[in-house]
C-alpha cells in the first residue's frame with residue numbers, strides 16, 4: 001500500500017508556475033517533469049502557508065469564557081461511535097508552536113470512515129495548521145497523528161506506507177497557472193501512473209464532468225471563474241489511478257473551500273463536496289468515492305450543507321464538538337456566539 005498526499009498551496013505557486021515558462025516544453029510529461037522539478041526545489045516555500053485575514057477577527061468572540069464543563073461537552077451521538085476499526089485519522093494531544101507562539105495546545109479528535117467533519121473557530125486559532133499536520137506537511141512538536149491506527153513519524157514522504165490517500169484542497173484553488181485544466185487535473189497521474197496520455201485525458205474529462213464541468217480541458221486557470229477554479233481543484237483531488245489493483249480510501253481536507261465565493265457559487269461547491277463523498281452522487285449520477293472529509297470553514301452555509309459533525313477549535317484546543325443539528329439548536333453560549 002502506498003500513500004499519496006496531493007497538495008497545492010497558495011504560496012509559491014505563482015513563482016513556480018512562472019518558472020516553468022523557462023523550461024523546454026515538449027510533451028505533457030516532459031512539461032510536467034520540468035514543472036515538478038521546480039516545485040520540489042521550492043517545496044519549503046509551498047509548505048510555508050500563512051493564512052490571510054478571514055471574516056472573523058482574532059477577537060471574534062469577545063468576552064467568551066470557556067468553562068471546564070463546556071470543554072468536556074461531547075455530543076451524545078459522537079459518543080455512540082464505539083467501533084475503533086473505522087477510525088481513519090486520529091490526532092492525539094497535538095501541540096504546535098511557531099517561534100514563541102503556541103498555536104495548538106493539546107488537540108485530540110478522530111475522523112472515522114464515512115464522516116463529514118467541520119473544523120470551526122476564530123481566526124488564527126490553528127485550524128489550517130491542524131489540517132497541514134494531518135496531511136503530513138507539518139510535524140507536531142508534541143503529540144501524535146495516527147493514520148488508520150499507525151503512528152505517523154515526522155513528515156509524510158512519497159514512500160510512506162499508510163493505506164490512506166489524503167488530499168488537501170487549499171482555500172485558493174491553487175491551480176498551476178501555466179498548466180491547462182487537463183494538466184492540472186491529471187497532474188499526479190502524468191507523474192506517478194503508467195496510464196497513457198489518452199487514458200489520463202479521458203479520466204480527466206470524466207472527473208471534470210463529475211463536478212459539472214464540460215469542455216474546459218484546454219483552458220488555462222486564468223480563463224475560469226472563481227467557482228470553476230474550485231471545481232477544477234475538486235476534480236484534481238478526486239481523480240485517481242483506476243488501473244491500480246486496489247485503491248486506498250481517500251480523506252479530503254478542505255481549507256475554506258467556499259471563501260471568496262458568492263452565496264450561489266458557495267452552494268454549488270458545498271453540494272459538490274457532498275456529492276463526491278461516499279453516499280453522495282456525483283454530477284454523472286455515480287456514487288461518490290471520498291471516504292471522509294474535513295472542512296475548515298467560517299461559512300454558516302458550508303456548516304449547514306456540507307458537514308455532519310463539528311469540532312470547535314479555540315486557543316489551540318477543541319473546546320466543543322457535536323453534530324451539526326446540535327450546533328444549530330444548541331443553547332451553549334460558546335456555540336451561540338458563532
Ligand SMILES: Nc1ncnc2c1ncn2[C@@H]1O[C@H](COP(=O)(O)OP(=O)(O)OP(=O)(O)O)[C@@H](O)[C@H]1O
Nearest residue numbers: 048049051054098103122123124125126127128129
Ligand atoms: N508556517 C508558519 N510560520 C509561522 N507562523 C505560522 C505558520 N503557519 C501558521 N502560522 C501562524 O499560526 C497561527 C494559526 O494559523 P492558522 O492558519 O492555522 O489559523 P486558522 O485558524 O486557520 O486561521 P484563519 O481562520 O484565519 O484561516 C497564525 O497566527 C499564523 O500566523
